[in-house]
Amino acid sequence: MLAKLVVYLKNFDWILFSSILLLVCFGLAEIYSVALGQGDESFLNFKKQILFAMAGIVLLFAVSFIDYHYVRSYSNYIYLVGVFLLMAVLVFGQTIRGTRGWFYIMGAGIQPVELIKAILILFLARYFSGASLRTNQLKHLAVAGTGFLIFFILVLAQPDFGSGMLLFATWLVMVIAAGFDKKFFIAIALIISVLFVGAWAFYLKPYQKQRIMTFINPSFDPLNQGYNVAQAIIAVGAGGLSGRGIGFGSQSQLKFLPESQNDFIFAVVAEELGFLGICLVLSFFAIFFYRCLYNIKKNVKDDFGIFFILGASSLIFMQMFINIGMNIGILPVVGISLPFVSYGGSSMVSSLVMVGFIQSIIIRSKINY
Numbered sequence: 001m002l003a004k005l006v007v008y009l010k011n012f013d014w015i016l017f018s019s020i021l022l023l024v025c026f027g028l029a030e031i032y033s034v035a036l037g038q039g040d041e042s043f044l045n046f047k048k049q050i051l052f053a054m055a056g057i058v059l060l061f062a063v064s065f066i067d068y069h070y071v072r073s074y075s076n077y078i079y080l081v082g083v084f085l086l087m088a089v090l091v092f093g094q095t096i097r098g099t100r101g102w103f104y105i106m107g108a109g110i111q112p113v114e115l116i117k118a119i120l121i122l123f124l125a126r127y128f129s130g131a132s133l134r135t136n137q138l139k140h141l142a143v144a145g146t147g148f149l150i151f152f153i154l155v156l157a158q159p160d161f162g163s164g165m166l167l168f169a170t171w172l173v174m175v176i177a178a179g180f181d182k183k184f185f186i187a188i189a190l191i192i193s194v195l196f197v198g199a200w201a202f203y204l205k206p207y208q209k210q211r212i213m214t215f216i217n218p219s220f221d222p223l224n225q226g227y228n229v230a231q232a233i234i235a236v237g238a239g240g241l242s243g244r245g246i247g248f249g250s251q252s253q254l255k256f257l258p259e260s261q262n263d264f265i266f267a268v269v270a271e272e273l274g275f276l277g278i279c280l281v282l283s284f285f286a287i288f289f290y291r292c293l294y295n296i297k298k299n300v301k302d303d304f305g306i307f308f309i310l311g312a313s314s315l316i317f318m319q320m321f322i323n324i325g326m327n328i329g330i331l332p333v334v335g336i337s338l339p340f341v342s343y344g345g346s347s348m349v350s351s352l353v354m355v356g357f358i359q360s361i362i363i364r365s366k367i368n369y
Contacts, residue, residue: 008065011366012359016291017060019284020340020355024053024348026281027341030268033246034260045261045343048108052345056352063356067364071357072304075126079147082119085112086154093158097335101158111346113155113163117315118354120167121174123147125307128178137180144175162334166318173314174307228264231257232327235267243274261343263335266327281341285320289313295362305361312354 028049035043071078089112094102096109103110127144148171155164176185235251238244249271251257260268269277292313300306316339323338325331337344339351 007367008363011363012064013291013295013362016288016295016362017355017359019287019291020352021057023281023284023288023340024057026269026284027265027338027343028053029246030265030272030341031261031343033249033272034265034268036247038260048345049343049348052348053352056349059349060352060356060359063353064359064363066360068305068308068357068360069364071122071360072126075122078119079123082112082116083150083154086116086151088112090154090157099158099160099335101160108345111344113158113160114344114346114350116151116155117163117167117170118312118350118357120148120151120170121308121311121315121354122357124171124174125304125311128174128307129302129304137184140178141175141180141184144171144178160335162322162336165334166315166322166336169318170311170315173318174311177307177310228258228333229326229329232264232267233329235264235271236328239270239272239274239277241274242276243270243272246272248272262337263323263333263342264327265342266324266338269341270327285317289317292358295358295365299362299365301365301368305365309358309361312358316351316354 028046031046031049035046089101089103092103093100094104094109096102101111101113103112124144124147127140127147148167152164152167155167172188231251235249235257238249238251244250249268251260251267251271257264257267266278266281269281273280292309296306296309300309319336319339322331322334322336323342326333326336337347340348
């Protein structure tokens with residue numbers, strides 16, 4: 001047992017883990033900073049986030065110690081559990097800000113869609129690695145598309161448009177990586193165009209349409225839908241080179257910036273730590289993405305491992321990109337948090353579990369386990 005532990009620790013990617021740990025610490029510091037000016041409830045969120053981070057890190061190590069081949073063999077059953085969770089939350093879940101997407105257990109909110117993102121990646125990695133993708137591509141695309149659509153429809157039913165778009169983007173990245181014929185992507189683009197027109201006419205709620213209009217023209221609704229973005233842009237611009245210092249950001253401390261502990265925490269980082277702080281956060285993300293790609297190229301041997309690491313790192317990258325885009329006004333506000341940094345237990349724990357699974361793949365690829 002001791003010998004296995006030594007081998008495990010030796011092959012654990014400590015650089016990748018350190019980049020994530022630093023992002024978590026960065027997030028805790030900024031959540032604490034926001035709490036300084038917002039009272040007891042924000043301090044309670046800070047304490048909760050410490051517990052979420054600790055639980056997530058423990059699970060990261062626990063998952064990394066499990067042979068990923070074992071989890072791979074149960075991926076279809078795990079997918080069915082995901083379907084059950086999404087159906088259950090529509091019936092028994094709590095509604096927050098118009099989205100019926102939370103379970104509350106002993107006072108703790110659990111958002112199943114955060115786990116669903118990882119389950120979709122697991123399902124697609126298992127299917128693509130086990131199928132002969134050079135033959136009968138239409139069949140394989142139909143199976144992968146059906147698996148995605150079931151999740152997508154159930155998530156939109158909540159409705160959670162932002163998470164639904166993330167699921168679609170993750171699916172599309174993995175389909176592209178699988179090497180399907182280009183003609184399928186032309187068909188997908190046409191279908192998306194038709195669906196967008198249909199969604200605008202029959203599905204999108206007025207507030208969602210308003211967010212899109214505000215994104216196109218920020219002055220469209222500056223005191224309502226455009227208010228958050230306007231305040232975030234002010235915060236980002238106010239930080240300058242080195243920022244105003246932790247606890248001294250006027251936008252967050254004086255409560256001008258809503259959702260400053262989650263959706264708009266990047267703006268808090270920019271105001272309090274400036275351009276240098278932003279560069280530091282982005283460098284930690286860059287190290288994580290580099291280590292993922294490095295391991296895909298140098299260490300990971302099997303297609304399942306490659307697909308999963310590619311899918312998970314792409315998901316985290318897209319969440320990061322969308323969140324930052326929301327904060328600087330180049331993307332509409334869709335309720336996507338900054339991975340490892342924003343407040344939120346479900347997002348934190350599920351993201352750290354994904355990193356643990358990536359570590360499991362890396363470790364066993366290095367030692368040919």
